[in-house]
Amino acid sequence: MSQGIASQAPGIGTAGGSAKFGRILAWVFWAWILATLGLGGIAAMLVFTPLPPLPDVSEEHYELLQKIPYATRFDFPVGWPDAKGYYDARSFGKKGHMGSDWNGVNGGNTDLGGPVYAAADGLVIFSGYAGPGWGDCVIVAHRLPGQFRDRQVESFYGHVQDCFVEAGDKVKRGQKIGTIGTAYGRYFAHLHFEIRRRPWMGICRGYNGKTEWWYDPTRFILDMRKQGPLAKQ
Numbered sequence: 001m002s003q004g005i006a007s008q009a010p011g012i013g014t015a016g017g018s019a020k021f022g023r024i025l026a027w028v029f030w031a032w033i034l035a036t037l038g039l040g041g042i043a044a045m046l047v048f049t050p051l052p053p054l055p056d057v058s059e060e061h062y063e064l065l066q067k068i069p070y071a072t073r074f075d076f077p078v079g080w081p082d083a084k085g086y087y088d089a090r091s092f093g094k095k096g097h098m099g100s101d102w103n104g105v106n107g108g109n110t111d112l113g114g115p116v117y118a119a120a121d122g123l124v125i126f127s128g129y130a131g132p133g134w135g136d137c138v139i140v141a142h143r144l145p146g147q148f149r150d151r152q153v154e155s156f157y158g159h160v161q162d163c164f165v166e167a168g169d170k171v172k173r174g175q176k177i178g179t180i181g182t183a184y185g186r187y188f189a190h191l192h193f194e195i196r197r198r199p200w201m202g203i204c205r206g207y208n209g210k211t212e213w214w215y216d217p218t219r220f221i222l223d224m225r226k227q228g229p230l231a232k233q
Contacts (some may be wrong), residue, residue: 015020035140056088057160059071064123064141065199071120072140074221077157078102078194080117080174089190091214096209099156099194100217103181108181112161112189116178119155119221125155127163130203134185134192136160140171141199154199158192159183195220 075081083102090101104111108215117138126139144148161181171177182189192206197214 009142012095049123064125068123068141068143068199069121069150070145070150071122071173073119073173074224075117075173076102076153076218076221077119077182078114078180079118079190080115086111088218090175092218093211097205098204098206098211098214099158099192102186102191102193107188109189111180112182114189115176116157116160116180116191117174117178118175119193120125120173122155122171123152123170124165124167124169124177125199126203127166127169128156132186133180133183133187133206134158134203136163136178137203138163138165138177139199140177153203154196155195155217156192156194158194159187159190161189181229193217 007062075088077081079086085105086102087105088100088102090097092098092100104114116138118144120140122140122142124138125141126137128136135158138160139154140157141152141154145154157178159181160178160180163177165171165177180189180191195217197213197215200211
């Protein structure tokens with residue numbers, strides 16, 4: 001009888017008691033955090049939470065990093081150099097969009113086969129088919145000179161119809177690297193263009209919403225231009 005009563009009464013040894021005890025411990029923990037750090041400390045702890053780690057750069061990639069040309073200026077990848085004749089139909093961050101969708105101002109497929117240009121000097125690290133949602137894509141790694149150390153970014157060109165470069169090719173800013181496509185008929189013709197915070201991020205989703213490792217490409221290009229011609233330090 002005592003065993004039956006114990007099984008019905010929630011205590012530390014039962015499932016209900018364990019959950020209740022866990023909640024009590026959680027309240028005690030956060031009360032201690034609040035008393036120790038205060039609201040400002042908690043806010044700082046949240047603000048300075050590090051970005052989620054990316055896969056380590058392999059030794060092979062590390063060697064390639066040294067071969068990436070310095071990018072001294074960035075231009076737009078269509079209507080070179082200032083996107084003349086094109087507009088950003090779906091901008092960065094809109095509904096979780098990770099880049100800019102560049103369309104010809106006349107709409108539809110009027111820009112099909114239009115030239116796609118390298119945004120800056122760099123090294124092609126991918127060129128080819130990237131899956132049904134992307135069609136063919138090109139990814140170019142760029143090296144930016146820094147006061148203490150260089151940093152790298154990559155530009156991504158999606159839905160390309162014709163690729164004129166291969167992985168391992170060095171490209172110059174304004175060089176024609178492909179043409180605008182439709183991902184083999186999946187969309188109206190446009191170029192999906194991204195600027196990413198480091199190379200070898202691979203083929204990612206075009207809509208995500210977690211933009212920690214992406215730049216707003218238009219803002220990035222304009223900000224780089226404001227700095228004037230970049231030079232190796």
